[in-house]
Amino acid sequence: DRHRIRRWRIGHEAQLAGFTRDDLQGYYRSRYVPSRTIVSIVGDVDPDAALELARAVYSDWPAAEGAIDPSPEEPPRREVRARTLRGDVTRAELALGWRTVPPLHPDSTALELAAAVLSSGRGSWLYRSLREPGLVTSVSAHNYAPTDLGVFSVTAELEAERLEEVLQGVAEAVARLTMLGPAAEELERARSLLRARWARRLESMEGRASALAAAEALEDVSLLDREFAELATVTAAQVREAAGRYLQPDAVSGVAYLPEGEGSDLTAEGLARAFAVTELRPSPVVKAAVSPRREPMRASGTREGGVLHCRLPGVDLLVRRKPGVPLVTMGIYAPKLRFDPPAQAGLGALLVRSAVRGAGGLDSAELAYGFERLGGSLTPSAVSDWLGFGTSVLVEHLAEAAGLLDAVYAEPTLAEPEVAAERGLLIAEAEQVADDMFRYPFQLAFAAAFGEQGYGLPVSGLPHTLPACSVADVRAWHRHALLAARPVVVAVGDVDPERAAEELAGIFGERNRAVQVLSDRGATGGVEWIAGAGSEPPVRVVGREKAQAALAMAFPGPARRDPDRAAAEVWAAVASGLGGRLFEALRDRRSLAYTVVATAWQKARGGALLTYIATSPEREEEAREQMLAELERFTREPVSEAELAQAVNYLAGQAEVSRQSAGAVAGEILDAWIAGSGLHELEDPAAPFRAVTADDVLRVAAEHLVPERRAEGVVRGTGATRPPVAALAG
Secondary structure (H helix, E strand, O other): OOOHHHOOOOOOHHHHHHOOHHHHHHHHHHHOOHHHOOOOOOOOOOHHHHHHHHHHHHOOOOOOOOOOOOOOOOOOOOOOEEEEEEEOOOOEEEEEEEEOOOOOOOOHHHHHHHHHHHHOOOOOHHHHHHHOOOOEEEEEEEEEOOOOOOEEEEEEEEOHHHHHHHHHHHHHHHHHHHHOOOOHHHHHHHHHHHHHHHHHHOOOHHHHHHHHHHHHHHOOOOHHHHHHHHHHHOOHHHHHHHHHHHOOHHHOEEEEEEEOOOOOOOOHHHHHHHHHOOOOOOOOOOOOOOOOOOOOOOOOOEEEOOEEEEEOOOOEEEEEEOOOOOEEEEEEEEEOOOOOOHHHOOHHHHHHHHHOOEEOOEEHHHHHHHHHOOOOOOEEEEOOOEEEEEEEEEHHHHHHHHHHHHHHHHOEOOOHHHHHHHHHHHHHHHHHHHHOOOHHHHHHHHHHHHOOOHHHOOOOOOOOOHHHOOHHHHHHHHHHHHHOOOOEEEEEEOOOHHHHHHHHHHHHOOOOOOOOOOOOOOOOOOOOOOOOOOOOOOEEEEEOOOOOEEEEEEEEOOOOOOOOHHHHHHHHHHHOOOOOHHHHHHHHHOOOOOEEEEEEEEEOOEEEEEEEEEEOHHHHHHHHHHHHHHHHHHHHOOOOHHHHHHHHHHHHHHHHHOOOOHHHHHHHHHHHHHOOOOHHHHOOOOHHHHOOOHHHHHHHHHHHOOHHHOEEEEEEOOOOOOOHHHHHOO
16 A cells, blocks of 8 residues: 555656656666666676776766665555456456565565466466466466565456456465465476576576676675575475465455456455365376487588588488577477468467377376476467477476477377367457557558468467367368478577487487478468559558557568568668667657557568557557658668668677577577578678668668558557457458
8 A cells, every 4th residue: 555566667647747857867866876876797708807897987976875765664464455447458357466575585485486386387287277278368476576575466367257267266276375385296397497497597698687786786696596596495385384474365455457348346355255265176196297218319410500400301400509508498390381271370370289288198287297397398389480399498308308399299189178278268369469559450461461361360360260270170280280391400508419419319310201291491482462452552440449549551571581681671770769760750759659660570481561650549640641751761862871880780789699598599590491591591690781781771662662562550549440350351
């Protein structure tokens, strides 16, 4: 009721409107002072030189006493509270919370592990009891402890009619945690995931610098090592005791955000009843999945772009060493030989998401435990140009994780109940896209640009196409899309490439040996851009009860393998960003936009130049006119030397900065192999940008930014005039 954590962080309109320059300057000068500042420098630098530079930069900063803003203390409270909000949304959201302890409290690590037991990974209690059967589309638990207090929360997205059922499921899991606690294997699964998360946080220079600064702000940098050590020593009894102290049924608070006219309000009485009387059942015993040990196989290869490439009879192995943290990111992926049938858009996504529900004789929980006790989670991947599965595990578990991946790829169970449950979740998620004021306008624009084919249909499907995907269709698509394609296995981490390749060859070496593989890297035929074929650019509009209008424009652009792709990315860098032309012209000078974006979207079979602007509903037409006017400037005026240099330097820098994590490097390798022109792209990823000239940008803009060929997707902040899905159906 009193603590500042309850305040809306970005403020309210009346407050923001009343701030003066003097207010902001006074706040800055009184809070941003040396005694309240921590400088953390991490990277390929000489420590002594970096320290000397820091002293030179900061030494003349005059010392000053910083203003302290202590929060009012929150009085002790034990009561059940509930609130219901309603709005123009398609899915309900539920948030439950309990007050806990500050980050340095002895119970803090136990509460982190409690949250991981509840919701981290597919083997977690709430995932198995709520997400897997389709009662929620997502569920998570966190212990958020910023400085002087903590909040343990459980959040879920669901259908409004299932609120009571989901509430009961959460209450049962919390009661089990407080009274029985986790079993030994459940705690070890959570512990492995948190250890891997601890290491993953330190992969990037930014992540490491942020972690050091945060630890120093709380206490000192040694806190990071103590956090890791505590993860290994907390017992199941300590987790149960900590949960029992704070997650009390008479101290829970809840907020439900429901669609207008759907579901019953969340009341304090109903919330108290759900948590007061729960059935106490132990969690089902899960058999630990152990991948059969396979002997390594000799695998010779060649190196290109820093990647060891071993070509085996039915699979390509791509391995790269990336030292730093004891993790390896690995996956197996098949290039898309063709798109999902238009009437069954989402079939590929349904396939890979159903596959992780059971494979190789293991059910969903056993498969999840198999990966999560190795420090990682199994992640299905369905994107425009490939399908597959990936994971990130502690490096000593490379071979075991690879064996499990092989089983998921080749031997998914695809049982009817599991496919049906996953199909229901995909339908719910497809409906929920209509609530997203960023994704939905682009979905509408792509439908207008490409029509009912290829990139015009979302990879995850539509509410009216997913019901047409039967279990038989999913199984047939598995044979066609995965088993009949030549997959690629990518592994990046702190491994010896030759040794890792031999271990992977022992697991994947027989893959597709007896199958006639249709293609090495998928079809390369382009997808037709249909926008502009008529007299007017196609515009798909959906009305919503929102205080905002969002407009996405799509113009045909270079595909991923097009020689002009680098010039298109330079155009996007000049146009977008805080210092970009569109930001300055539309937001800074005209105050037209909350958000303005430009990007070059590049896939194997097609590309687009995209723009996005979010504005107030009454200024939508003005925003469209001014956006088109700024884009037209690109077609007749070369970018300046300064703009070009800034864009090229940014892209060249990002090419290096983006390689800080093993996951990002693995993604870059996969994209170059399947969608790009090959591993040689990895040698010097900044080189194509440095070769771009102002004339190249002008030529690409003039060729592609043709107003008559654009497609638009608009979510208009007015009352809806037809169901959102109808706009996608044409």
